[in-house]
Amino acid sequence: MDKKVHLSKTFKIIMIVMIVLGIISVIAEFMTQDSTRVWANLLLNNYYFLSVAIGALFWMALQAVTQSGWSAAYLRVPQSMSNYLIVSFILFALMFFGVHDLYHWTHADAVAHDPLLQHKEPYLNLPFFAIRFVVFFLLWILITKRINFLSLKEDKEGGTTFFNKIEFNSKVFIFVFAFSFSLFSIDWLMSLDPHWYSTIYVVKKFIMAFFHGVTVITAIVIILHKQGYFPMLTKKHISDFARYIFALSIIWGYMWLSQYLLIWYANIPEETVYYIPREMGEYKTLFYLELIMNWAFPFIFLMWNRVAKNENLVLFAVLVLIAGHWVELYMSIMPSLNLKHSITLIEVGTFIGFAGLFGLVVGTSLSKMPIIPKNHPYLSESLHDDH
């Protein structure tokens, strides 16, 4: 029960090589490409891994609030991701150097000639933007660290007091997360094109983060299981994870349609401007690919009970979804900045670099605590959930 993840030397070396690859890609991009493109690419990856971490923590909070038994043994995986929030905080802070390249509304002369931006100025201005950014990150880090602290204390002392405290903190986190992450998505993604807005946009990004988080948790759990950890992982657990992914793919598709259909139906130029470069121009293939990878594929593939219970097939679906989420974010960022469509080794390399960093942070955090919370009240239900 006290088993911790042992990080092999090869794992660390691979992760560091990945990070170096990422750094090389970013430098190469700075030298060869327009600076807007580099910052857009960095924003994409930063947002990607932030939404993985925060979505996973939301999943963890949800398990506590719903008092779920089956997942009790796997809670350490999302817990370990709270450390990445701190890394993400630093990386996002660095993004402020590129704020003028990315956000049209940060230019005082552009605002001066634009009544719409003037109207939005009380919200969309740089100082308030920075304050929101700091406050949101501090809140996320504080609450999730508190939950981690309580969970580790529960390991030592036992009893149900910590369980109840975690549940309370999770409730707080869910409220804070729903509100702050929505505004965060408006700030960093939707304001790339400050003239356009959609009320469903943040809901979609919220669901995406949740979807992301569960997908990556599943990937980590299955990979660790293959390494010999989580010996109690049964077909039932695999199918529970697969059900989460299946359900979230439907919700994601629903949100996608809700946004698209209303804009299509109303057919107002201010709104359709969002879809014109995405659906008509060079992004056309990716526009459909995004929908296939994130909705159609998991929906049809995971519908089969036998697939949903097979860990290799679920792992395959998860890998497709990890790429699918990247495409989703690529499609929300790049066309908004009028950038040309190009996915080259540089984009792939940057993603690999971030993945390496994420892997290193999560791996190190997992190696520092027992991977099974041994005094969780529902642990026995999770360990013997074999039917």
Place this chain on the structure above:
Amino acid sequence: MKTNMLGIYDDENVMLHAIDKLQDGGVAVADVYSPFPIHGIWSRLKQTTRLPYATFAYGAVGAVLVFSLLYWMSVVSYPLKFGGKPLNTLSFIIIMFVMTINIGTLFTFLTYLFREKMFPGKKVELPDPRSTEDKFVVVIADIGSLSEQETIRIKKLLQETGASEIKESTVTLHEH
């Protein structure tokens, strides 16, 4: 008329372990009657179902039918252009989505009732009415066809696994 043997248990967990032991001993447990649904009993009895496939079929057929209806109404029979939208429009999706769920659910429910031979006003078949109160009843089907030694062995197994009462019943039960 077939005779079934009933093992009556007072506790859910005792009964669950009993089922495992009976099955290990080569005794086929036909059915279980309990006051409330028990999580996981279904796979423990090694029962399977093809109902989800039926649901999928109903859903697929339903989606196609609803699309045909919408297409016939707004493209073939009464083509009326409004809002500059094409006749074969994207907004069909919502109706198709909702009707697929509706048709899938309704027909699955009806199939279930049909397969279980249930209908409003049906007389209840219960091997022991106390299974609606606080008893858990394990049914071992058709002991008449078994040898006497086997029957004694089953009785013994039931006793060993903590059955509070063992009896024979001639109530006709629906077979799965």
